[in-house]
Amino acid sequence: MKRVVFRGGTLFDAESRCADPADVAVEDGRIVEVGTGLDGDEEVDCAGRGVLPGLIDCHVHVTMTSSDLFESVQQPFSLQFYEGARNMARTLAAGVTTVRDAAGADLGMRVAQERGLIAGPRMQISLNMLSQTGGHGDPWWPSTCVVDLLPPHPGRPPVVVDGPEEIRRKVRELVRAGADVIKAATSGGVVSGGAGPKIAHFRDDEIAMMVNEAAAAGLPVMAHAHGDGAKAAVRNGVRSIEHGHFLDDETLEMMAARGTWLVPTLSAGVGLRQAVEAGAGYPEHIVEKIKERTESSVRRAVEAGVPIAMGTDAPLYPHGENLLELELLVEQGMRPADALHAATLSAANLMGLGSSLGSLAPGKRADLVVVDGDPLDVRDLGKRVLAVYQDGRLVHAADRG
Structure with missing residues (x-):
């Protein structure tokens, strides 16, 4: 079973509503480990990029x-x-x-x-x-x-x-x-x-x-x-x-x-x-x-x-x-981290999916979004999406021409 490590990105932790450097290891469509210095069979270089839950x-x-x-x-x-x-x-x-x-x-x-x-x-x-x-x-x-x-x-x-x-x-x-x-x-x-x-x-x-x-x-x-x-x-x-x-x-x-x-x-x-x-x-x-x-x-x-x-x-x-919605939520008084929470773990909990989606945590489905720059900066976030993974599979990669 192949283990893929998303290495060196700044991860948005929906539980703490903070963003810190960390790696994410994925096997068989699930997140199996989050930490630093993780090893794997393949890696995705996320240095200088943000990593969000789907x-x-x-x-x-x-x-x-x-x-x-x-x-x-x-x-x-x-x-x-x-x-x-x-x-x-x-x-x-x-x-x-x-x-x-x-x-x-x-x-x-x-x-x-x-x-x-x-x-x-x-x-x-x-x-x-x-x-x-x-x-x-x-x-x-x-x-x-x-x-x-x-x-x-x-x-x-x-x-x-x-x-x-x-x-x-x-x-x-x-x-x-x-x-x-x-x-x-x-x-x-x-x-x-x-x-x-x-x-x-x-x-x-x-x-x-x-x-x-x-x-x-x-x-x-x-x-x-x-x-x-x-x-x-x-x-x-x-x-x-x-x-x-x-x-x-x-x-x-x-x-x-x-x-x-x-x-x-x-x-x-x-x-x-x-x-x-x-x-x-x-x-x-x-x-x-x-x-x-x-x-x-x-x-x-x-x-x-x-x-x-x-x-x-x-x-x-x-x-x-x-993702314009995130900017509008911030305009209405939410912190950027809280707006992201509304689009991740809060949304998953509303839909009864919080045990499997909404945060980058071991055991959850490996939905990840790699974005250019700071993940806590929601301005024009939709234009900064570089790659989208669903159950660990790459489903979209931005054409940077």
């Missing part, structure tokens, strides 16, 4: 490519899966070796990656997003179905539901179709045709049903949620709040006390604003919601002790440019 993005949509909604719905149905394979490759090249797909990817895409048919991050999938009638995931507008970004197919069930018993059946359908996590919209959204993010969706008995039924299958619930919709989701036991604008102090206190995660997706706001400035064809009421979207709750969440994990909502900001 990064994790907890909120992507790999089957979506454009932030132009009307352009997206005019594409052939099956194109999403081919574009999805390309988007997965771009994400992997950015150093993101694991993702949680927040609606779009189906079980076939996850299995294709696991079998090596397509290159990409390993995935947890939600398939689609539970929505009440008229909610964020309902494609019907006042008079017609205009924009259905996630049309149902045999691997992606329809998800507009009302009442606890409909929710019970739908959660079971999603589990049957291969979901690893159940996603629901407990508030309106920015780019949907209905209510804005300040309007709560689903009542307590409905949210409690989705949480309890998911738990019966051993799965967590992630909630697209803002404002009062986030408060209801936290009150009823969801594992993570996605986006999380307009969170008041009571909600943040509950999240900190219950260990409810926040996945801020700051990149999405940047992407939406850029799209509006570039003249994207959003209806005026959606443009107004984008403009109304205020500063995120991250700074106050950090102060309140809310656990935070990285997520981008790509493609609202493009696939492959995921």
Whole structure:
């Protein structure tokens, strides 16, 4: 069995949130030793470079490519899966070796990656997003179905539901179709045709049903949620709040006390604003919601002790440019080491993968990212990725021409 040593790099230790010189020894896809002066059959010279654990993005949509909604719905149905394979490759090249797909990817895409048919991050999938009638995931507008970004197919069930018993059946359908996590919209959204993010969706008995039924299958619930919709989701036991604008102090206190995660997706706001400035064809009421979207709750969440994990909502900001999120987290008051933790061990813990991913420690899967320069400098980190290893195998090397 070949032993490969990554020698002489500056390692980001996600446990201590520090970076120090060390070697990493890898055998059979696992990290077997971390220290100095390690020996091996082969070595990778990491002198002058940083070495990070494989990064994790907890909120992507790999089957979506454009932030132009009307352009997206005019594409052939099956194109999403081919574009999805390309988007997965771009994400992997950015150093993101694991993702949680927040609606779009189906079980076939996850299995294709696991079998090596397509290159990409390993995935947890939600398939689609539970929505009440008229909610964020309902494609019907006042008079017609205009924009259905996630049309149902045999691997992606329809998800507009009302009442606890409909929710019970739908959660079971999603589990049957291969979901690893159940996603629901407990508030309106920015780019949907209905209510804005300040309007709560689903009542307590409905949210409690989705949480309890998911738990019966051993799965967590992630909630697209803002404002009062986030408060209801936290009150009823969801594992993570996605986006999380307009969170008041009571909600943040509950999240900190219950260990409810926040996945801020700051990149999405940047992407939406850029799209509006570039003249994207959003209806005026959606443009107004984008403009109304205020500063995120991250700074106050950090102060309140809310656990935070990285997520981008790509493609609202493009696939492959995921690491902008780290810079945005730092702008919102996180230390660079804490932002990296949000993208490594925190993200792994949110996804229930902390025992196998998220840090460079013996026994864990050998996902490593070699970067140019100081690993604690997150500025333009995505442009400094030199090599990406997944389970000890080189899956991307930068072309330095």
